[in-house]
Amino acid sequence: MHETGAAPPDGRRERTQERPVLAADNVVQRFGGIAAVDGVSLSIGRGEIVGLIGPNGAGKTTMFNLLAGAMSPTAGRVLIGGEAVEASPAHRRITLGLGRTFQIPKPFPNMSLVENVMLGRQNQAGERILPNWIMPGRVAREEKETYDKAMALLDFVTLTHLARQPAKVLSGGQRKLLELARVLMADPSIILLDEPAAGVNPSLLEVIIDRIVEINRRGTTFLIIEHNMDMIARLCSHVFVMATGKLLCEGTPEAVAADPRVIEAYLGGGHLL
Numbered sequence: 001m002h003e004t005g006a007a008p009p010d011g012r013r014e015r016t017q018e019r020p021v022l023a024a025d026n027v028v029q030r031f032g033g034i035a036a037v038d039g040v041s042l043s044i045g046r047g048e049i050v051g052l053i054g055p056n057g058a059g060k061t062t063m064f065n066l067l068a069g070a071m072s073p074t075a076g077r078v079l080i081g082g083e084a085v086e087a088s089p090a091h092r093r094i095t096l097g098l099g100r101t102f103q104i105p106k107p108f109p110n111m112s113l114v115e116n117v118m119l120g121r122q123n124q125a126g127e128r129i130l131p132n133w134i135m136p137g138r139v140a141r142e143e144k145e146t147y148d149k150a151m152a153l154l155d156f157v158t159l160t161h162l163a164r165q166p167a168k169v170l171s172g173g174q175r176k177l178l179e180l181a182r183v184l185m186a187d188p189s190i191i192l193l194d195e196p197a198a199g200v201n202p203s204l205l206e207v208i209i210d211r212i213v214e215i216n217r218r219g220t221t222f223l224i225i226e227h228n229m230d231m232i233a234r235l236c237s238h239v240f241v242m243a244t245g246k247l248l249c250e251g252t253p254e255a256v257a258a259d260p261r262v263i264e265a266y267l268g269g270g271h272l273l
């Protein structure tokens with residue numbers, strides 16, 4: 001807990017009671033006889049940064065995929081801004097404001113950074129054949145706007161100097177920053193981050209944390225799956241802990257790290273923070 005007036009670490013804020021921007025209601029995902037996710041409910045308020053943690057095999061990645069639309073649950077509901085989307089594919093969820101990054105980003109290696117970021121745009125007239133014939137001026141204008149926005153986002157993620165280089169020149173951490181820029185092209189209201197710290201060197205990790213805080217300040221909500229508890233503690237006001245497919249507990253990073261059930265699930269008696 002922070003004293004009134006004291007600055008919280010990085011992006012941390014109090015939980016909001018507003019209508020959730022993303023929610024799961026009793027979600028189940030079975031693979032044969034295994035319930036990888038077994039009746040999980042969670043709710044994320046607008047403007048929050050929340051974490052999803054748990055030991056290996058807890059069901060985090062499966063839950064993430066169910067929220068992002070990579071798969072539909074065996075049972076239960078997923079809601080974006082109150083709209084039920086559990087049967088909707090990922091692209092439909094993107095149009096409702098949900099963006100996601102991948103644990104191992106795979107940009108098109110021979111395309112430039114700016115071209116890769118431009119691919120994150122939504123509903124461009126130039127992507128449809130007819131407008132190219134009947135409204136070439138509008139298509140060219142939108143193309144220019146898309147390019148300018150992609151360049152501004154590359155600047156935001158500190159990659160301007162590499163904008164025209166092929167994506168294959170990037171380090172693991174730079175790929176994560178490129179991925180963030182690509183996701184931001186669609187102006188998401190919530191971004192799901194899959195292990196943003198994995199494989200990233202400490203100095204670039206600071207850049208990534210700083211950019212997440214800034215994006216959040218501008219109003220975007222985040223759900224972060226992460227094994228790096230330091231990053232979770234710095235960013236997240238609220239953490240959901242999964243173990244063996246279920247939601248084990250939830251609370252502030254400090255509260256869950258001190259929870260004996262969490263310690264038991266992770267380490268059999270050690271400390272998380």
Ligand SMILES: Nc1ncnc2c1ncn2[C@@H]1O[C@H](COP(=O)(O)OP(=O)(O)OP(=O)(O)O)[C@@H](O)[C@H]1O
Nearest residue numbers: 031034035036054055056057058059060061062063
């Ligand atoms: N496609 C699949 N088919 C069968 N079983 C799966 C599949 N995906 C996940 N599982 C199983 O579901 C359980 C949860 O896996 P999941 O990858 O969601 O856990 P996790 O918490 O993300 O683990 P980690 O931190 O190691 O990535 C595991 O027992 C896993 O073997």
